[in-house]
Amino acid sequence: MKIYTRHGDKGKTQIIGASMIPKSDSRVEAYGTVDELNSWIGYTASILTGKTQEMRAELEEIQQILFDIGRDLATISTDKKHEYVFTDDLSAKQTKWLEDIIDKYVAAAPKIDRFILPGGSPEASALHVARTITRRAERRIVALQEQDSINSNTLVFINRLSDYFFAAARYANVKNDQDDILYRNGNPVFK
Amino acid sequence: MKIYTRHGDKGKTQIIGASMIPKSDSRVEAYGTVDELNSWIGYTASILTGKTQEMRAELEEIQQILFDIGRDLATISTDKKHEYVFTDDLSAKQTKWLEDIIDKYVAAAPKIDRFILPGGSPEASALHVARTITRRAERRIVALQEQDSINSNTLVFINRLSDYFFAAARYANVKNDQDDILYRNGNPVFK
Amino acid sequence: MKIYTRHGDKGKTQIIGASMIPKSDSRVEAYGTVDELNSWIGYTASILTGKTQEMRAELEEIQQILFDIGRDLATISTDKKHEYVFTDDLSAKQTKWLEDIIDKYVAAAPKIDRFILPGGSPEASALHVARTITRRAERRIVALQEQDSINSNTLVFINRLSDYFFAAARYANVKNDQDDILYRNGNPVFK
Numbered sequence: 003m004k005i006y007t008r009h010g011d012k013g014k015t016q017i018i019g020a021s022m023i024p025k026s027d028s029r030v031e032a033y034g035t036v037d038e039l040n041s042w043i044g045y046t047a048s049i050l051t052g053k054t055q056e057m058r059a060e061l062e063e064i065q066q067i068l069f070d071i072g073r074d075l076a077t078i079s080t081d082k083k084h085e086y087v088f089t090d091d092l093s094a095k096q097t098k099w100l101e102d103i104i105d106k107y108v109a110a111a112p113k114i115d116r117f118i119l120p121g122g123s124p125e126a127s128a129l130h131v132a133r134t135i136t137r138r139a140e141r142r143i144v145a146l147q148e149q150d151s152i153n154s155n156t157l158v159f160i161n162r163l164s165d166y167f168f169a170a171a172r173y174a175n176v177k178n179d180q181d182d183i184l185y186r187n188g189n190p191v192f193k
Numbered sequence: 194m195k196i197y198t199r200h201g202d203k204g205k206t207q208i209i210g211a212s213m214i215p216k217s218d219s220r221v222e223a224y225g226t227v228d229e230l231n232s233w234i235g236y237t238a239s240i241l242t243g244k245t246q247e248m249r250a251e252l253e254e255i256q257q258i259l260f261d262i263g264r265d266l267a268t269i270s271t272d273k274k275h276e277y278v279f280t281d282d283l284s285a286k287q288t289k290w291l292e293d294i295i296d297k298y299v300a301a302a303p304k305i306d307r308f309i310l311p312g313g314s315p316e317a318s319a320l321h322v323a324r325t326i327t328r329r330a331e332r333r334i335v336a337l338q339e340q341d342s343i344n345s346n347t348l349v350f351i352n353r354l355s356d357y358f359f360a361a362a363r364y365a366n367v368k369n370d371q372d373d374i375l376y377r378n379g380n381p382v383f384k
Numbered sequence: 385m386k387i388y389t390r391h392g393d394k395g396k397t398q399i400i401g402a403s404m405i406p407k408s409d410s411r412v413e414a415y416g417t418v419d420e421l422n423s424w425i426g427y428t429a430s431i432l433t434g435k436t437q438e439m440r441a442e443l444e445e446i447q448q449i450l451f452d453i454g455r456d457l458a459t460i461s462t463d464k465k466h467e468y469v470f471t472d473d474l475s476a477k478q479t480k481w482l483e484d485i486i487d488k489y490v491a492a493a494p495k496i497d498r499f500i501l502p503g504g505s506p507e508a509s510a511l512h513v514a515r516t517i518t519r520r521a522e523r524r525i526v527a528l529q530e531q532d533s534i535n536s537n538t539l540v541f542i543n544r545l546s547d548y549f550f551a552a553a554r555y556a557n558v559k560n561d562q563d564d565i566l567y568r569n570g571n572p573v574f575k
C-alpha cells in the first residue's frame with residue numbers, strides 16, 4: 003500500500019461526493035479540525051493514570067463518534083448518493099450519554115460558582131486542552147454552516163462534548179486530590 | 194448545577210453586553226483562542242520538573258491575567274455598562290513584570306545570534322508550543338481589531354508574552370543541561 | 385540582547401522584503417502555523433522512549449527543513465533581493481527521503497484497509513497530533529497561495545510530511561506492541 007498518492011501536492015483534494023476542492027475550503031477546515039481534536043483525545047487517553055483509567059473507554063467511544071461526525075462533515079451537501087450516518091436517533095442517544103456522564107462528574111466535584119484556571123494534573127490539563135480544541139472545532143463547523151448546509155446533529159454533540167471535557171477535567175483533579183484554582187477577579191458566573 | 198444549557202446547540206452564543214452572536218464571530222475566535230492558550234499553559238505547568246518548579250507561580254499568574262484579558266475580549270465594544278478590567282496601569286505593571294523575567298532568563302542562557310530549533314526537554318518544548326499558541330492568539334486578536342474596537346492593552350501584554358515563553362524555554366533547557374540546537378542554514382538574526 | 389523590541393505592540397510586524405504588515409495577514413498565519421508545527425515536533429521528540437529513539441534524528445532533520453520552508457513563506461513575493469532557499473533540487477531530494485521512510489514504516493506495520501483511531505502510546509499519539517497540525521499548516525499555506533504567490537515546493541513536502549507522521553505513528557505503536565484500533569463504522573478506504 004502507498005498511502006501517499008501525490009494527488010494533493012498542488013493544494014486541492016477529494017471529499018465525499020465531489021471531485022477536487024481547495025484544501026483551504028471551510029469544509030476541509032471543519033473535518034480537519036475534528037481530526038486534530040480526535041488526535042488530541044488520543045494523546046489525552048495515552049497519559050491517563052491509574053486513577054482516571056475509567057475514562058479510557060469513554061474517550062475511545064468519543065473517538066469513534068467523531069469519525070461518524072467527520073464523515074458527515076466530509077460529505078458535500080449536493081451529494082445525493084450518501085446519507086448522513088450521524089442520524090437524529092444516534093445523535094439524541096449519544097448526546098444523552100454525554101449528559102449523564104457530565105451529571106455524574108459534576109456531582110462528584112466540589113461546587114463552584116466562579117471560573118477555574120484550566121489545569122491541575124497532567125490528565126486534567128489535557129482534558130481542558132481537549133475542551134478548547136472541541137470549541138475550536140465547533141467554531142469551524144459553524145463557519146462551514148454559513149457556507150453550505152451540514153448535518154446539524156453534529157453541532158449538538160460537539161457543543162455537549164466541550165461541557166463533558168470541562169466536567170471530566172474537574173473529575174480528574176478530584177481523583178488526583180488536586181484543588182482547582184479559582185479565577186481571582188471573577189464574579190459568580192455559574193448558576 | 195447544570196453546566197450544559199443547550200442554548201448554543203444551533204451555533205449562536207452569548208457574550209458580555211450582547212444577546213446572541215454566531216460562534217464563528219471573530220470576537221469568539223479571539224477569546225476562544227486565549228482560552229486554548231490558557232489551557233495549554235495549564236498543561237505546561239503540570240509537567241514542570243523539580244528544576245523548573247520556580248516557573249509554576251509565574252505560569253499561574255499568567256493564567257490569571259489571561260482571564261482578565263479574556264473578559265475584555267468577550268465584551269462587545271458597544272456595551273456601556275462594562276468597563277475594561279485590564280486597565281492601562283495594570284497592563285503597564287504586568288508587562289513590565291514579564292520584561293524583568295525575560296531579562297533574567299535571557300541573561301542566564303548562552304548568547305545566540307541565530308534561530309534555534311524549538312525543543313529540548315519536555316517542559317522547554319511545551320513552553321515553545323505555548324510561545325506559538327500565544328502568537329496564534331495574537332493574530333486572532335489583531336483580526337478582531339480589524340472588525341471591532343478592542344482594549345489595545347491586551348495586545349501589548351500578549352506580544353510580550355510570546356517573548357517570555359521564548360526566554361523561559363531557553364532557561365528550562367539551561368536548567369536541564371540541554372543545549373539548544375541552532376538552525377543550520379541561518380544567518381545571524383538576533384542583535 | 386533584548387528579544388523584545390516592542391515594535392509589534394500595535395499588531396503590525398516585519399517580514400522579509402517588506403516593512404510592516406498586519407499580523408493577521410495570511411502570510412504571517414502560514415509561517416506562524418509552521419512555527420507551531422515545528423514546536424509540536426520538538427515536544428514529540430522530547431517524549432520519545434527507548435523504542436522510538438531512532439525517530440529523533442528524523443524529527444530534528446524535519447525541524448531544520450521546516451525552517452527553510454518557513455523562511456521562504458516569510459519572504460514577500462515582490463521581494464527581488466531574496467531567492468527561495470527550498471529549491472527544486474532540495475525539495476525533490478527531501479521529499480524522496482520522506483517517501484523512503486514512509487515505505488519502510490508502512491511495510492513494518494500490520495496491513496489495514498480501514499481508518500484507525502489516532503492514538504496508542506504517548507509518542508504514537510503525539511505523532512498523530514503532528515500529522516493533523518501539519519495538515520492545518522498545509523491549509524494555511526494553500527490559503528496564502530490564493531492571496532499571493534509562494535514557493536510551491538513547500539506544499540509538496542508538507543503534503544508528504546503528514547503521510548510520514550501517519551506512518552511514523554503506526555510504526556511507534558508496532559514498537560510499543562500496541563494494536564491500532566479500527567474505526568468501527570468504516571468501509572475499506574485504503575487501497
Ligand code: B12
Binds near residue numbers: 498
Ligand atoms: C473523509 C476522508 C478522511 C477523513 C475521515 C473523516 C472522518 N470520518 O472523520 C480524515 C480527514 C480523518 C482522513 C484522514 C486520513 N486519510 Co482520508 N479520506 C477521506 C475520503 C475523502 C473519504 C473516505 C470515506 O469516508 N469514505 C467512506 C464512504 C463515504 O465512501 P465509500 O467507501 O465510497 O462508501 C460508499 C460506498 O462504499 C457505499 N457503501 C459503503 N458501505 C456499504 C455497504 C453496503 C451494504 C452498500 C450497499 C453500500 C455501501 O456507500 C458509501 C456511500 O456512498 C477519502 C477519499 C475518497 N473520496 O474516498 C480519503 C482517503 C481514504 N484518505 C486517505 C489517506 C491517505 C488518509 C490519511 C492517512 C491522511 C493523513 N496523512 O493524515 C488519514 C488516515 C486517518 C486515519 N486515522 O486512519 C487516502 C487513502 C489512500 C490509499 N492508500 O488508498 C484517500 C483515498 C484519499 C487520497 N489520498 O486519495 N480521511
Ligand code: B12
Binds near residue numbers: 193
Ligand atoms: C466570557 C465567558 C467565558 C470566557 C471567560 C473569559 C475570560 N475571562 O477569559 C470563557 C470562554 C473562558 C468561558 C469558559 C467557560 N464558560 Co463561560 N461565559 C462567559 C460569559 C459570556 C461571561 C462571563 C463573565 O465574565 N461574566 C462576568 C461579568 C462581566 O459579568 P457579570 O457577572 O454580569 O458582572 C457584571 C455585574 O455582576 C457587575 N458586577 C460584578 N461584580 C460587581 C461588584 C460590585 C461591587 C458591583 C457594584 C457590580 C458588580 O458588573 C459586571 C459588569 O457589568 C457567560 C455568559 C454571560 N453572558 O454571562 C458565560 C457562562 C458563564 N459560561 C458558561 C460555561 C458553561 C462555561 C464553560 C464550562 C464552557 C466550556 N465547556 O468550556 C467554561 C468554563 C471555563 C472555566 N475555566 O471555568 C455558562 C455557565 C452556565 C451555568 N451553569 O450557569 C455561561 C452562563 C454561558 C451559558 N452557557 O449560558 N466563558
Ligand code: B12
Binds near residue numbers: 384388399401452
Ligand atoms: C522570518 C522570521 C521569523 C520566523 C523564522 C521563519 C523560519 N525560517 O521558519 C519565525 C516566525 C519562526 C520567527 C521566530 C522568532 N523570531 Co523572528 N524574525 C523573522 C524575520 C522576519 C526574518 C529573519 C530571517 O530569516 N532573516 C534571514 C534572511 C532572509 O535575511 P537576512 O539575514 O537579511 O539575509 C539576507 C542577507 O543577509 C543576505 N545574506 C545572508 N547570508 C548571506 C551570505 C552571503 C555570502 C551573502 C553574499 C549574502 C547573504 O541574503 C539574505 C537575503 O537577502 C526577522 C525580522 C527581519 N525582517 O529581519 C525576525 C526577527 C529576527 N525575529 C525576532 C524574534 C524576537 C523572534 C522570536 C524570539 C519571537 C518569539 N517570541 O517567538 C522567535 C525565535 C524563534 C527561534 N526558534 O529561534 C526578532 C529578533 C530581535 C533581536 N533581538 O534582534 C526579529 C529581528 C524581529 C523583530 N522583532 O524585530 N522569526
Ligand SMILES: C[C@H]1O[C@@H](n2cnc3c(N)ncnc32)[C@H](O)[C@@H]1O
Binds near residue numbers: 137138141201208221
Ligand atoms: C462560556 C462562553 O464561551 C463562549 N463560547 C461558546 N461557544 C464557544 C466556542 N465554540 N468557542 C469559543 N467560545 C465559545 C460564549 O461566550 C459562552 O457564553
Ligand SMILES: C[C@H]1O[C@@H](n2cnc3c(N)ncnc32)[C@H](O)[C@@H]1O
Binds near residue numbers: 415
Ligand atoms: C519574528 C517574526 O515573527 C513574525 N511574527 C510576529 N508576530 C507574529 C505572530 N503573532 N504570529 C506569527 N508570526 C509573527 C514577524 O515576521 C516577526 O518579525
Ligand SMILES: C[C@H]1O[C@@H](n2cnc3c(N)ncnc32)[C@H](O)[C@@H]1O
Binds near residue numbers: 030076520
Ligand atoms: C484523506 C482526506 O483528507 C482530506 N485532506 C487532505 N488534505 C487535508 C488537509 N490539509 N487538512 C484536512 N483535510 C485534508 C481530503 O479529503 C483527503 O481525501
Ligand SMILES: [Mg+2]
Binds near residue numbers: 161162165
Ligand atoms: Mg458550549
Ligand SMILES: [Mg+2]
Binds near residue numbers: 352353355356392
Ligand atoms: Mg512579537
Ligand SMILES: [Mg+2]
Binds near residue numbers: 010543544546
Ligand atoms: Mg495529504
